[in-house]
Amino acid sequence: MNRILYEIRCKCKEEISITKKRKSSNRSEGKPFLYPSPNEITSKTKTFQIKYDKKLSSVAKFLLNSFQNKYLYYAMDDILYLLKPNSIERNNLLEILYSPVLSLQNNLSINFFDIWIHEIYISEVSKVNKFLTNNCQNFEPFSYITIKLLYRTKIPTKKRESLW
Template sequence: MNQILFENRCKCNEEISVVKKRKLTSRSEGKPLQYPKSTEIKCKTFQIKYDGKLSLLAKFILNSFQNKYIYYGIDDILYQFRFDSNEYERLLAILYSPIISLQNNYSINFFDIWVNEIYIEEDSKPNKFLSKESQPLSQFTYITVKFFYKTKVPTKKQESLW
C-alpha cells in the first residue's frame, strides 16, 4: 500500500512500469480516527440503570461497541434502528448522557472518546406486597460502560487588541 505505480510508454510503444515509494506521514493512512497511545488515555466508568428490558438486537449492538469510537457506535445505532424510533432513541440516550458528562466536566472532544467495555446485566425485582401467585416483576437493566478518552490542553484565548 506504500507504493505508487506509474505507467509510461516509450517511443517504441513498450509499456514501462516504475515503482516509487511514498513517504509515510504522521497522519493515519486511510483511517480517519486513530486509537490513542496507552500513555495518552484516561478512563471513566458509567453505570446506567435502564427501566425495562433491552431487545436482543439492542444488546448485540451495545456489545459490538467494545474498542470502538463512540462516533462509530452512534452511527451503528442510527443505521440499524432507522425504522424503530423508540428503540434507537433509548439507546442514543444511554450513550449521549455519559458523553455529555465527559464533555461538560472534562472538556473532552466528541472525537476523542472510545468505548472500551460494555457490560449488560438484567435484573428483576419482585413486588413483595402482591400475592405470590400473581407476582409481576419490574424488570430493569444495568448497563456499565467504560470509556477511554484523550484530553487536550485547552487553548488560551487571545487577548483583544483594544
C-alpha cells in the same frame, strides 16, 4: 419554450427514491479513528452506570456488546443505521450514549472526537414484588448498563501575548 421541452421529455410521473449506500467501516477515503495505544499517556477512562427501566431487545443487547473498543462516532452511526425501523429503542440507546458523553464534555472539556467506548456491560435485574406470596411472574425487569469510556486529553494551548 424550455418548459414545454421539459414536459415533453419527462412524461413519467413516478417518484424515484434513491437511497444512499452505507459506507464501510474501514473508510477507504481517509484514515479511521484509531483506538489509543496502551502506552499513550494522555488517555484516561471514566465509568458510568445507567439504569434502563425497559426491557432491552436482543438486537439492542448485541449492538451494545459490539461496541467494545469502538470509536464513539462509529457506535452512534451503527445505532442510527441498524435500529432505523425501531425509532423508540434507537432514541433510547442514543440517549444512553449521549448522557455520559455530555458529562465528559461539560465537566472535563473533552472533545467529542476524542472519546472511545472501552467496555460495556449489561446486567439484567428483575424486581420481585415482596408482598405477593405465591410464585407468579409479576416482575419489573430493568437493566444496568455500565459504560467505560476512554478519552484523550489534550494539553491546552497557551494564549499568545498581544504585540502591543
